[in-house]
Amino acid sequence: MFDQMAHKASSWLTAEGDEAAVVLSSRIRLARNIRGFTFPPYADPETRGNIVHFVRSAIDKSKELETGAFVSSDDVTEMQRAFLIERHLISPEFMRDQNASGLYISPDEKIAIMVNEEDHVRIQSMSSGLSLMDTLNRAMRIDDDLANSLEFDYDTDFGFLTSCPTNVGTGLRASILIHLAGLVLTKEIDSVIDHINKLGLVVRGFYGEGTDVWGNLFQISNQTTLGRSELDITESLEKITRQIIEFENKSRDRLLTEARDEIADKIWRAYGILRHARVLTSEEVMNLLSAVRLGAALKILDMVSIATVNKLLILSQPAHLQRYMGVELSPGDRDIARAKLVRDTLAELP
Amino acid sequence: MLCEECRKQEATVHFSQMVNNQRVVMNLCGTCAKRRGFSNPLKNIPFPLSDFLTSMVSESATKVDGQLTELTCPVCKLSYDTFAKTGRLGCGNCFEAYRQPLADLLRKIHGSNLHRGKRLRGGALVMEPLKEEARLKDELKKAIEAEDFERAAQLRDMVKELQEKLQAVTDV
Numbered sequence A: 001m002f003d004q005m006a007h008k009a010s011s012w013l014t015a016e017g018d019e020a021a022v023v024l025s026s027r028i029r030l031a032r033n034i035r036g037f038t039f040p041p042y043a044d045p046e047t048r049g050n051i052v053h054f055v056r057s058a059i060d061k062s063k064e065l066e067t068g069a070f071v072s073s074d075d076v077t078e079m080q081r082a083f084l085i086e087r088h089l090i091s092p093e094f095m096r097d098q099n100a101s102g103l104y105i106s107p108d109e110k111i112a113i114m115v116n117e118e119d120h121v122r123i124q125s126m127s128s129g130l131s132l133m134d135t136l137n138r139a140m141r142i143d144d145d146l147a148n149s150l151e152f153d154y155d156t157d158f159g160f161l162t163s164c165p166t167n168v169g170t171g172l173r174a175s176i177l178i179h180l181a182g183l184v185l186t187k188e189i190d191s192v193i194d195h196i197n198k199l200g201l202v203v204r205g206f207y208g209e210g211t212d213v214w215g216n217l218f219q220i221s222n223q224t225t226l227g228r229s230e231l232d233i234t235e236s237l238e239k240i241t242r243q244i245i246e247f248e249n250k251s252r253d254r255l256l257t258e259a260r261d262e263i264a265d266k267i268w269r270a271y272g273i274l275r276h277a278r279v280l281t282s283e284e285v286m287n288l289l290s291a292v293r294l295g296a297a298l299k300i301l302d303m304v305s306i307a308t309v310n311k312l313l314i315l316s317q318p319a320h321l322q323r324y325m326g327v328e329l330s331p332g333d334r335d336i337a338r339a340k341l342v343r344d345t346l347a348e349l350p
Numbered sequence B: 001m002l003c004e005e006c007r008k009q010e011a012t013v014h015f016s017q018m019v020n021n022q023r024v025v026m027n028l029c030g031t032c033a034k035r036r037g038f039s040n041p042l043k044n045i046p047f048p049l050s051d052f053l054t055s056m057v058s059e060s061a062t063k064v065d066g067q068l069t070e071l072t073c074p075v076c077k078l079s080y081d082t083f084a085k086t087g088r089l090g091c092g093n094c095f096e097a098y099r100q101p102l103a104d105l106l107r108k109i110h111g112s113n114l115h116r117g118k119r120l121r122g123g124a125l126v127m128e129p130l131k132e133e134a135r136l137k138d139e140l141k142k143a144i145e146a147e148d149f150e151r152a153a154q155l156r157d158m159v160k161e162l163q164e165k166l167q168a169v170t171d172v
């Protein structure tokens, strides 16, 4: 399974779908627990093992999850775990220790189910571009399927019960991954983030820890999960996203009319470095790819597609690089391998 | 209508607020409204980020002196004290054991403590209209593309009607 995945980007990052020039992907997560069992943060090994067993057999019975693979934490190496994190299939904390946990992945990687993360079951549904409703529908069908075999913890007042109070109710986290290079360049990003926060949504940088935002990629998600329906939460995220896309497109238009040469120069320089550099750190590659992505969206650069940029964003990360090269690499060697991967990928293009 | 908070007294204060661009209505009795500081409808109630969660939990633990912090879930044996430190609940029964402090905490976090979404085994309730809505919207898009504006207007009304119906279903 890992070998097949190593050479291609996840299919929820193919730049297909609505608004793909700005929105990379849409994601829905549902948190569920099984009635009568201690939540994973406090569960003993036996309970954790039982939960993996229950969920696995529920997945086996599900029509929606007929194809796909289930991996147990016992069979996942540290390198494979890093690989799964880089593909956004699991959270960084997941499978970190020896405690029993498991992961289901659909063949197209649009569905991933974590067993014994912070909750017993975390259903994740991913799509390329802005496609929150379809992504929600898919997650709901899986939820229905699993609920046929599992009795979920539910309270008439509080809804679905979760380990962390911030997920109680719908257990739903809807999010989009968005490229706001225009707004960063026109320096309007802070006021836009401020605006998004005021609407009650959370904005996060993609790979960066703390305040660093790499590659001008932002994740926007709902903050509250209780008191509103799944449809409400998802629709309002979609509505606000469309508004942000409008802001971003306006700033891109402004860049084109007011500073066309400077922007074109920035984009072509980024392309030049990517095409010829011999050493590239992951931070540098993210920022250069951001410029090239903008160039592709603005049709300034026509030899690189947005899909290629999305693919490189994933494949240039450390665990993917090492899989690509087939050997373990020191950080310094990674930067050399990364530059080679980028050169090779861009050279293959017509 | 009963107060959403205590579920004992008649709700006399109807407080509405925009959260995530959606109007959230809270129906409270006079006592609960005052206790929550909702007496002034113009005062904005902040909705804190999850980062502040643990500090909020421990706050709720210390506020209701000694008595509450000694609470322990009889099923998983998690004490409210531990919950205040970790910010993570132990099992489904914890919600029964700590119902009142949790109801307060959940309202602070989410601006509501009443679930309005999908029910357990109630898939059809939310999903059937959802599917129908997606289909109508798809048809609407096609009608606009085909410049069939009469049909588009018709479809737009149908979507609106469905959304209102959905709202009524999920609002109960």
Ligand SMILES: [Zn+2]
Pocket: B003, B004, B005, B006, B007, B008, B009, B028, B029, B030, B031, B032, B033
């Ligand atoms: Zn009351």
Ligand SMILES: [Zn+2]
Pocket: B073, B074, B075, B076, B077, B078, B090, B091, B092, B093, B094, B095
């Ligand atoms: Zn408990």
